[in-house]
Amino acid sequence: MVKSVKFTKMHGAGNDYIYVDTQKYAIPDPSKAAIAWSKYHTGIGSDGLVLIGKPDEGVEADFSMRIFNADGSEAMMCGNASRCIGKYLYEKGLTSKTSIRLQTLSGVKILKLHLTDDANNINKVDSVTVDMLQPVFHNEKQYDEKAGDTLTADFRTFRGTFVSMGNPHFVCFVDDIQTLDIARYGSIMERDAAFPERCNIEFAQLMDDGTIRTRVWERGSGITMACGTGACATAVAAALTDRKGRTSDIAMDGGTLHIEWNEQDGHVYMTGPAAFAFEGEVKLPSAFGNFEF
Structure with a gap:
């Protein structure tokens, strides 16, 4: 059965991802979707796929993020994507908060939104500061x-x-x-x-x-x-x-x-822009075979 999934293409300093609100659209196999959609000539074109959802039960966060690279592998964290999520959530009316707690695979990150008024005096997210927590220098799972x-x-x-x-x-x-x-x-x-x-x-x-x-x-x-x-x-x-x-x-x-x-506090704070590129709708078979816009 073919279903339609609405997506938003965003980028942070040119690092571009496809964003899907999983509170509205379920993605059964995000790895396969990331591979298919990320291809520039036959798909949407991106560095990967980002899923926005609710946090896990018991986690003190407002929303969650899962990110899948263009090769289908799941990443722990993406700073550029987290800034884009802050802009997405605020400007699409999913939250009125300017400080958002975002659950990621590398912990809960705090997003601080910096607002500016557009020509119609509507608040827009100009940039986002992300508390990236403390850096780690010894991790035997990641570095020998x-x-x-x-x-x-x-x-x-x-x-x-x-x-x-x-x-x-x-x-x-x-x-x-x-x-x-x-x-x-x-x-x-x-x-x-x-x-x-x-x-x-x-x-x-x-x-x-x-x-x-x-x-x-x-x-x-x-x-x-x-x-x-x-x-x-x-x-x-x-x-x-x-x-x-x-x-x-x-x-x-x-x-x-x-x-x-x-x-x-030893934390690393990252500040930078986030921007919308375009939005669209993609029809995706449940088996993630051929798809069309």
Whole structure:
């Protein structure tokens, strides 16, 4: 039986996902849906699929988020997607709160919405600050520390810093960020034996204006325009290696995110934009075979 599912395409600094409100539309196999819908030539086109729902029973949260990468794998967390969810919930009237508790697989994140009036004096979400909680540097499920802080990919050795923001990141500072073949090295490093669950790989360079130019090879999606958790991991790695203080502007392909690693509570706070792209309706067979718009 074919059913219609309404979706919203959104992006945070160019990191684009398909959003579905599962309170209205059930997605029986989100992994298969993510693979089919994420294809740019035959699907909707995106970095993955995000499901918005109610939190699990007993969890002190307002809403929940599940995120599936373009290859169908489920991610623990996505900073850019969480900002988009804040905008989605507020502007579609699903909440009037400007501080939202969002359940994710890496814990409950607090979204603080920053509002502005449009031309019709209607409140819109201009940007969102997400409390990404504390970074983790030792996680044997995500990183085998016996590998050390260097990885070799296709005869080039990179020195990096492992930072988990719920999902794993390996941040490598380089001096050729604009010409570096991200796909060549990132695809190899993602699946290095040091990372039992694979890993997001960030290549970063401190620029003359003080920003950190960062390019991302995202686990399960490949090159993406931005990665919120990756920006957080990059800022933390920069502070740990004395390249920057505890605040950084991370300039990614799709835009710039402001990151603060707060000294008092140890939490990482990410602020950045969220935007609607378009909406549509897709008819999807229950077996997730062929589908049509």
